[in-house]
Amino acid sequence: MIGLAHAVLNAFVEAGSNFIDTADLYSVWGEGHEGGESEKISVNGSPLATTATRSSSRPKLGGLPTRPGLSADNVEATLDESLKRLQTDYVDPYYAHYDDENVAIIGQLKHANSLVESGKVKHIALSNFDPARMLEWFETAKAKGPTLPVAIQPHYNLIHRADFENAYKAIVDEFDVAAFPYFALASGLLTGKYRSKEDIQGKARQGFAEDLITDDALKVVEAVVEIAEARGVEPATVQLAWLLADGKAVTAPAASASTSDQLPTLMADR
Template identity: 55%
Template structure:
């Protein structure tokens, strides 16, 4: 695997955490990447200067025979084997593991301890509420999460998959009550999914000085350019995630993405990452099933798109804005 140029480190707002502006997604670990391959991906990511890894207790509960916890388990074994936990900025999530759904105090306490055990660590650097739990008031969620930080097991908080109204309320309550304010949000955002983030979530991130780690940065691989027809998806693990998005509008975006990539002698995936960074996000989340997929992701952190490049991509993706 050849090395790729990478950007300088960026600091997450209101923290001492400095990371390369690429968040390695751990959803493949224990799913499309076995233990050995996962270790190879992680080793290559760190060797290239990466340190920011995102997982969840629910990964990969969607896979046959899994109840979740697979990714955290693989990561914990890697930390133990490499002795490098202190060099990694670790993010995980709570609320979606089939046996640990919801954000009640008892469930969150148990889920956190189970995650720590699987990850073989004593703290989480960035702990997200994976999904909202409307049976628990925002005021109670804020108090519960603040307690996790005060316990020393969690350093910073983040929110993902909340409605804009409930997310804003979370920030407002925490700020007003002097409790722990989230430092990050994790929205669904990419060239094929723009509207919700740009209209509803970006203003929240700006107002409350929160980092933005978009998930599905590559639209489950569609923005790599490797899926052009339904036939390209046959036998692929991500077929179910991609096939409904394989539309004429989406392929038109991929065409422009490929054209812009060619002018930079870059991969489409690199341009998709660079576009997200040009839009002001902090560290897009992207996963790699093999080490060979990493250079294109890493190169995206150092690729500087021109104003014309961004405008062309904006125009092509306008149907999704």
């Protein structure tokens, strides 16, 4: 597994890219895993992968079942553990992976300020906050400062559009914040390799993708495949180009690759 991960990372860096998405939660769902594997693997053994990950990792914290929530003590502990796994003394940015409604936004802001002041975190970013709480975070940070989030990570793709377009985009526009959508390829559905509900059965992504495979979603997939065939590109390239089209307010999508052979499709000129 480590060798394959390094092959992907090395090819990714050699192609000129510099954004690696990790989380303490990844990959706790795997048999025998406890979380933090993506951070450990990223810096374990390959000089190129190690250098890239230390300078380019965007870790998300607070979602690990053994370290849940955004209390001050938990945030400090999870950050120190991730820094140790990543073999670095700071990250830029640090993402709050999930909101913690037991911690008031003003409390979260104070914790974030202290992390930045410590030098362990250069900037703050947010993921998986509902729009109202996220807006409160930004408004409170703007009024009380000094730590205003620099990025958000919403769920956004051709199948899952309403949340971003009806709520999060307004935050991006108002506060001039970067947006790095996750599930950019809908857990592989928008690559065109799953064309029916039966296609996902027994596959590694079944747990993520099977709930997405509705009749309407499959119609979207067929349309993407049709456009890709007409243009002589892969469906994934069409989906990523759509996310980056003018007016979408997307800085860059987060897309997964399991082999280095998949990278040219994900990084094709748009």
